[in-house]
């Protein structure tokens with residue numbers, strides 16, 4: 001096994017933050033190294049250092065034994081190191097093949113692109129690595145999983161020997177994740193070394209050979225996956241045991257509260273009716289594309305319904321916009337935090353209080369700053385948001401901590417009905433447990449939660465009832481006692 005990359009004593013500092021301190025990492029050929037750590041532990045920063053995006057403040061990087069200094073991603077590419085980001089950066093109106101060879105398209109002497117040659121080159125590349133992609137398809141028509149494969153094909157076209165993957169499975173379905181693992185296995189057999197970040201311990205156990213843990217920017221060491229238990233990994237990550245991944249349910253659902261009647265929107269939501277009780281966790285399950293997010297966006301007024309009614313306490317309420325929903329005590333934590341949840345260029349304080357602006361605005365429209373500051377501080381503390389303070393720009397927080405800001409925003413509005421659309425995506429194991437506790441607290445106080453989750457155990461363990469959707473319709477509503485993975489799947493594929 002050849003040592004492809006070795007970084008020693010790496011430190012990286014940002015104003016007020018020690019993102020990495022004295023971290024060592026080795027990537028070998030034909031090996032997958034899992035990288036684990038809580039939100040903000042420094043995983044993405046480490047990959048950014050290894051891929052030339054950031055220069056380390058201290059330490060040395062060796063590529064195949066040679067000490068190197070990389071000034072940018074192009075230097076890393078030249079050395080055979082490439083990163084596949086969590087947020088993909090492709091040109092949506094161009095084909096897979098054009099994206100793969102962007103900036104290097106084969107041209108004739110007159111500068112005209114030789115498309116035939118391009119597609120031939122790409123076919124050869126894809127078949128060499130067994131990647132199932134249509135090179136002619138426009139990127140905007142691809143699923144996230146296919147976009148990821150395009151990125152992987154692109155880095156392979158540069159002859160990458162080390163591929164750094166930052167949470168590649170966080171937006172994938174179970175099946176897509178399995179496909180990605182198969183691709184990673186092929187790459188491994190061809191001698192590529194992979195670093196793979198995930199918050200899901202099962203995934204690390206399934207596809208990695210070794211696992212390395214970071215905690216608060218520090219290197220907690222690495223172990224062969226086969227020799228380490230889940231509990232030991234959690235202890236390395238968090239510094240303590242987490243006895244229960246799901247807390248015992250303590251809520252007692254009361255009388256019917258929110259009623260949805262015959263809600264429709266095109267082909268996405270078809271004649272959906274259900275009632276949520278006070279103090280209940282009402283889960284919504286289904287496969288990707290079943291209409292779960294579309295349904296809750298209608299309830300929140302983020303999309304316009306074709307027909308249907310929403311009632312609270314038996315009274316019809318008129319929701320035409322998210323503002324109407326918030327006024328009626330309904331709040332949605334959206335699926336895509338970057339597009340729908342946050343203004344990344346603004347600080348944590350502004351983002352946190354955004355949902356409350358109309359409540360804290362004083363006469364003549366100016367903002368009550370001291371109150372705003374207290375509110376932001378409270379949420380930072382309650383959700384353990386890792387930041388240098390409420391003045392930190394939200395875009396510079398780690399992914400998981402950005403998600404916590406979105407949840408903090410929601411908590412501030414103290415909603416009667418809290419809709420959580422995949423709230424623990426990209427969230428570490430300790431914080432997940434805290435979010436489950438928070439759901440318990442919310443429902444214990446008589447408020448209701450509508451929960452969508454891409455993780456089946458989460459929706460099963462946390463919900464009192466689960467509505468399962470298939471092609472826009474509810475195919476079954478299951479009670480907590482009858483909730484099993486098999487039952488949910490049965491209804492998710494049509495009942």
Ligand SMILES: Nc1ncnc2c1ncn2[C@@H]1O[C@H](COP(=O)(O)OP(=O)(O)OP(=O)(O)O)[C@@H](O)[C@H]1O
Nearest residue numbers: 014019039040041042043044045396397398399400
């Ligand atoms: N450009 C930046 N400016 C300031 N601080 C930064 C910047 N990039 C990262 N940080 C800080 O460095 C720390 C490590 O962040 P990083 O994104 O590496 O964490 P992570 O382990 O990848 O977390 P997650 O699991 O949430 O994605 C965080 O405290 C983050 O706020």
